[in-house]
Amino acid sequence: MTANMNPQLTVAHLSDVHLAPLAIFWPNYWNAKRFLGYANWVVRRRRSHLRAVVDQLVEDLRHQHVDHIAVSGDLINLGLPQEYERALLWLHTLGPPERVSVVPGNHDIYTRLRRHTGVGRWARYMESDEWGAELAPGPGPRFPYVRRIGPSVALVGLNSAVPTPPGVASGEVGAEQIRQCREILHALRERGMFRLVMIHHPPLVSQIKPGRDLKDAAELERVLLETGAELVIHGHNHRDMVSWHRTSTGLMPVVGIASASIGRLSRHEPLARYNIYRLHPPKREHGWQIELIGRGIREPDGPVVQVEHRWLEPGKSAEANLSAASLAPR
Ligand SMILES: [Fe+2]
Numbered sequence: 001m002t003a004n005m006n007p008q009l010t011v012a013h014l015s016d017v018h019l020a021p022l023a024i025f026w027p028n029y030w031n032a033k034r035f036l037g038y039a040n041w042v043v044r045r046r047r048s049h050l051r052a053v054v055d056q057l058v059e060d061l062r063h064q065h066v067d068h069i070a071v072s073g074d075l076i077n078l079g080l081p082q083e084y085e086r087a088l089l090w091l092h093t094l095g096p097p098e099r100v101s102v103v104p105g106n107h108d109i110y111t112r113l114r115r116h117t118g119v120g121r122w123a124r125y126m127e128s129d130e131w132g133a134e135l136a137p138g139p140g141p142r143f144p145y146v147r148r149i150g151p152s153v154a155l156v157g158l159n160s161a162v163p164t165p166p167g168v169a170s171g172e173v174g175a176e177q178i179r180q181c182r183e184i185l186h187a188l189r190e191r192g193m194f195r196l197v198m199i200h201h202p203p204l205v206s207q208i209k210p211g212r213d214l215k216d217a218a219e220l221e222r223v224l225l226e227t228g229a230e231l232v233i234h235g236h237n238h239r240d241m242v243s244w245h246r247t248s249t250g251l252m253p254v255v256g257i258a259s260a261s262i263g264r265l266s267r268h269e270p271l272a273r274y275n276i277y278r279l280h281p282p283k284r285e286h287g288w289q290i291e292l293i294g295r296g297i298r299e300p301d302g303p304v305v306q307v308e309h310r311w312l313e314p315g316k317s318a319e320a321n322l323s324a325a326s327l328a329p330r
């Protein structure tokens with residue numbers, strides 16, 4: 001197969017931008033969770049999640065000429081109507097919906113929203129394209145959705161966000177979404193596609209403490225280990241993490257990423273970063289190769305530089321990959 005028929009593709013991944021909420025409360029939307037969330041923002045988060053840093057990363061990303069941008073949730077903080085509008089404007093700065101895919105985080109589906117459409121404002125970024133609609137039909141927001149990137153990569157977007165009580169940041173995918181995810185991943189495997197799965201919460205059991213975890217991680221993990229996937233990406237932990245899992249179709253890397261807006265160190269959360277995946281198609285002697293390039297800031301007010309470069313090779317037998325199970329802390 002020639003390079004033109006099956007080219008190398010690049011996908012950028014950023015997460016947990018937590019764009020600042022406005023200091024205006026609409027009485028209709030006032031409740032205990034938003035009050036506590038706002039207090040947390042004022043006392044702590046606003047000092048570390050900086051819009052200037054997000055803009056810096058996005059400007060750097062603009063020069064990387066990627067084929068697609070994947071955003072794994074927590075775009076906002078309190079789930080207020082104006083936050084959805086402002087986040088939509090921000091998404092427009094990233095690119096058109098055809099080139100940008102989004103899944104919601106627990107701060108995007110936060111608590112009661114009355115009649116506001118919420119993440120529905122981002123629907124065009126959360127729906128199947130024409131190709132994927134054969135497997136996951138329907139307008140956005142629709143989960144799972146399926147999008148094709150180039151001739152051989154399929155992105156599957158899952159929603160793990162559900163409204164929760166104050167102090168709870170857990171998520172749930174739900175039985176129906178897991179059932180569809182299983183069918184879709186099998187079908188994409190039969191078509192020989194590289195399967196890139198995106199979800200906000202870490203998708204596997206024991207990846208995060210109770211209260212912030214995925215309630216049905218055991219069910220989702222069972223499906224992912226049965227179907228396999230070439231790469232799973234997530235946010236939520238605000239940490240860089242890589243783990244490998246044996247599936248029926250080979251090794252599956254699961255990669256979590258730091259927040260894209262942390263400009264000041266806070267609670268040991270690393271400084272802002274995004275990842276670029278260069279997906280190298282199979283050649284005769286080996287399967288898919290994933291080149292992971294992390295770009296971010298190394299110090300407050302510092303420039304965006306390359307902070308990580310590593311290879312992930314799902315088709316390769318375990319040892320080389322498993323020997324480096326975690327990203328080096330920065
Ligand atoms: Fe977050």
Ligand SMILES: [Fe+2]
Binds near residue numbers: 106107235236237
């Ligand atoms: Fe989150």
